[in-house]
Amino acid sequence: MLRWTDLTQIPEGFGPSVVTLGNFDGVHRGHRAVLATVIEQARERDAQAVAVTFDPHPVAVLRPDQAPRTITPLGLRLDLLEGTGLDAVLVQEFTAELAGWTPERYVEEVFVEALGATAVVVGEDTRFGVRNSGDVSTLRALGDKHGFDVVVLKDLGGDTRWSSSQVRELVATGDVAAAAEILGRPHRISGTVVHGDHRGRELGYPTANLPQEMGGLVPADGVYAGWLLRLDRPEEDAERVLPAAVSIGTNPTFDGHQRRVEAYALDRTDLDLYGEQVGVELVERLRPTERFDSVEELLEQMAHDVERCREVLTSIVPS
Template sequence: MHVWRSLQDLPADLGRTVVTLGNFDGVHLGHRAVLGQVVDRARTEGLASVAVTFEPHPIAVLYPERAPQQILSLGQRTDLLAQTGLDAVLVLTFTREFAQLTPEEFVRQVFVDALHAAVVVVGKDTRFGVRNSGDVGTLRELGDRLGFDVVALEDVGEGGRWSSSMVRSQLAEGDVEGAAAVLGRAPAVRGTVVHGDHRGRELGYPTANLSQDPEGLVPADGVYAGWVHRLDVPDDDPDRCLPAAISIGTNPTFDGVQRRVEAYVLDRTDLDLYGERVSYDLVRRLRPTIRYDAIEPLLQQMEQDVAQCREILLAPVAS
């Protein structure tokens, strides 16, 4: 999949396309329903499929005090968009000047002149242009005049519309299973493994600490069962994906103040992950973070946590 970072990056020989528009934060099942329609329509008609997205989030530019926490970094977002079968993603830098484009100016510059859209596929609540003044009705009128079809899709979801705000709320509560049901996959945090206090190794549970600038929305403090994906290791390496107990928090038993994301790979003390890029997929929250007054009860709890992670992650699948 091509990732174009500006209109100037588009190839001169780009033919007609099927296009969609959105922030796609989370690339959740609602997004995937739209993206699937884009890819299917493009393949049917022999056209290129393109998603147009923004960086940074428009609200972060226009109303920074109201900006939502992002579920995914741009890198995570484009990686997941690539998995949908799209041919390309156009990432437009969102600025206050860009926000002043009228709906028609935006459509002409991006959809018509740059992408040569034959079809535009959007959700029924899509808004665009200055002060979000353009809607699906505007898009249909412009399509009639400028020569492209518009497909507007109904909301999708089970027990409510799937949305990025729903996922943010679930992660804030530590409900990674609920978030996974909306995302269609386990929520993930990724980064580079760095040195910590080495306290876990002293306790018999060596952990891999993520750097302090991880990609992905970090959920509520607690202990989670999950998987460590070693992104620098070949896909067919048996140690690429490993079961783990993942801790998020400040280590209150040791009066910690720095919030950390760290993982103990189950029953492995031989791994040296320092400097590696990893992704931690969070499967289930076991418990909140607890402060203990002594080491012994902490060790007993850690043993229970590890046993529970084994049961969750390594239990045989019924045939």
């Protein structure tokens, strides 16, 4: 898949293409249904399937105090978009200057001149251009003027609309299982493994600690069943994906104050993961974070948590 971060990187004369526009945060099942239509239309027209997206999220520029927390960092978002079968993705840096473009200018410079669009696929609630002044009727009028078709898709997801906002709400409450139903895969957070207090190793449960600046939306505190992905390893490596118990919180039993994400690879005390890029995929929240009166009580609960993780993960194939 071709990846561009500026209009100047698009080859002159590129096209014809079928284009869609969106933030695609999470690349959830609703997004993938839209992208499947883009790809289908492109194949029928002997054209390139292209998605246009933004970084950062437009709200982060226009109304920073209301900016949504990012579900998937840009790198993962692009990998997920590539997995849909798209031919190219244009990531536009969203700036105040770009926000001031009229719908007409945006369509002409991006869809028509740069991408040679023969069709544009959008949802029925699509808005674009300065102050969101462009809508589907605007796009259709511009399509008539410039010679491209407009394919409008209705909301997807049945009675419950699939949306990035809904995923954020579910993850924030710790309901990662319900979030996975919308995402079509477990929610992932990622980062480079750093040193912690080494307390887990002392207790017999060594953990991979993610940095404070990690990628992806961190869910509510608690203990989760999940997968530890060693992202530096090839996909066919048997050691790349490991079942894990994941703790998110401040370690209240030890009077901790810093919120952390720690993953214990089940039954593995031999791993040295420091400096590795890892992903933590969260399958199910087992319980909230608790403060225990003694280390012995904590160890008893941790043993129970590990067994529950084993039960949850035994019948699941990692993504």
